[in-house]
Amino acid sequence: MTDTVAEMNQVMAEADCLVDEQQVQTAIGNLADDITARLKDSNPLLFCVMNGGLILTGQLLPRLRFPVQAEYLHATRYRQETTGGILEWKLQPEVDMNGRTILIVDDILDEGTTLCAIADYCRAHGASEVLTAVLVDKQHDRKARRDLKADFTGLEVEDRFLFGYGMDYKATGAMRPASMQSRVSDIDSRLTIPPTDWYQSLTAAGLRNPKVHGPARYWLQVEGSFTRALQKQCSRSFHVEVRREGFATPTLEEARRLHIPQRQYAWIREVSLCGDNQPWVLARTVIPLRCLEGEGRRLLHLGNRPLGAYLFTSPHWQRGPLETGLCKPVIPGQPELARRSLFSGHNSSLLVGEYLLPALFQRNTL
Numbered sequence: 001m002t003d004t005v006a007e008m009n010q011v012m013a014e015a016d017c018l019v020d021e022q023q024v025q026t027a028i029g030n031l032a033d034d035i036t037a038r039l040k041d042s043n044p045l046l047f048c049v050m051n052g053g054l055i056l057t058g059q060l061l062p063r064l065r066f067p068v069q070a071e072y073l074h075a076t077r078y079r080q081e082t083t084g085g086i087l088e089w090k091l092q093p094e095v096d097m098n099g100r101t102i103l104i105v106d107d108i109l110d111e112g113t114t115l116c117a118i119a120d121y122c123r124a125h126g127a128s129e130v131l132t133a134v135l136v137d138k139q140h141d142r143k144a145r146r147d148l149k150a151d152f153t154g155l156e157v158e159d160r161f162l163f164g165y166g167m168d169y170k171a172t173g174a175m176r177p178a179s180m181q182s183r184v185s186d187i188d189s190r191l192t193i194p195p196t197d198w199y200q201s202l203t204a205a206g207l208r209n210p211k212v213h214g215p216a217r218y219w220l221q222v223e224g225s226f227t228r229a230l231q232k233q234c235s236r237s238f239h240v241e242v243r244r245e246g247f248a249t250p251t252l253e254e255a256r257r258l259h260i261p262q263r264q265y266a267w268i269r270e271v272s273l274c275g276d277n278q279p280w281v282l283a284r285t286v287i288p289l290r291c292l293e294g295e296g297r298r299l300l301h302l303g304n305r306p307l308g309a310y311l312f313t314s315p316h317w318q319r320g321p322l323e324t325g326l327c328k329p330v331i332p333g334q335p336e337l338a339r340r341s342l343f344s345g346h347n348s349s350l351l352v353g354e355y356l357l358p359a360l361f362q363r364n365t366l
Helices: 002-014 021-039 054-063 113-124 202-208 216-221 226-232 252-258 294-301
Strands: 015-019 045-049 069-077 087-091 101-109 129-138 152-157 180-183 196-199 238-248 266-275 278-288 323-327 337-345 348-356
Touching (some): 015 021, 015 152, 021 054, 021 101, 021 129, 021 152, 045 054, 045 113, 054 069, 054 101, 054 129, 069 113, 113 129, 196 202, 202 323, 216 337, 216 348, 226 238, 226 266, 226 278, 252 278, 252 348, 266 294, 323 348
Parallel strands (some): 045 069, 045 101, 101 129, 129 152
Antiparallel strands (some): 015 180, 069 087, 196 323, 238 266, 266 278, 337 348
């Protein structure tokens, strides 16, 4: 507990305030006005999604100027499932929804998988109309459904790690109600992976961007363990920082490359590979569900260990040809060049991409 408190104090001290209290209160007021205009004659059934929607619901209800039946629910997805439609209920609603207008209130629309599944559940139980309200819509292209939007949205926020106003930090309950924060060390925008076009060969990519034949060429063609090659360049230390990992939907291009259904979930792991305490490479691994059976379950528990330590010591995985990626950075300092390959084994494949940060080329070791 002491370590948790110390970490939280440090996080609070390092966080940026993305939205201040006045902006949050204004957004909630606007939400209440929009909901009132739409539902004042509907006698709706309002579901607060625990725990994230708790603070927003408590702020919202006194501002709704019409009768509302307020309930709450608590659900998560079964992480082993291939779609988001199956829920694990921690607290399942018991109220009759048949013929009712439902308003689901949650803190944030991130990928939206659980929120969509809850809405589908309500429709399946007879609701005549299901609407959603969120305080924050995080802007990115990883939504569970194309063009997914809540019916009522308070704020749109860039794709950064958020906490506050119901969004807690690492399930510690740290939900500072006055504003929404973002931890600087977790969301350095340079350390995000930009959109990337992939080519089957270095030569083909070089026709579009001659930089592939510059200092990056060695790294784009390294055979064997990429991690091992990086470790050899360190004068002091090498370590892996997990940026995020969990079950999510791959991009459409990744799903096609892996020959899996577009909306099928995969275990997605993004890490920074750091040499001498500086990020050199961003790595993104997409692991389809069929890879996670049997011995493959170890891939769920790598922690800060490099993926290569598993893949290159297992006789079951064989690497395919390297592809070259030309990134489309939207922020200075993001990767411009990348490489990736399929690793195949046991009638399944996983996709490993490595995105080269500028700091890697500033070294004169090669």
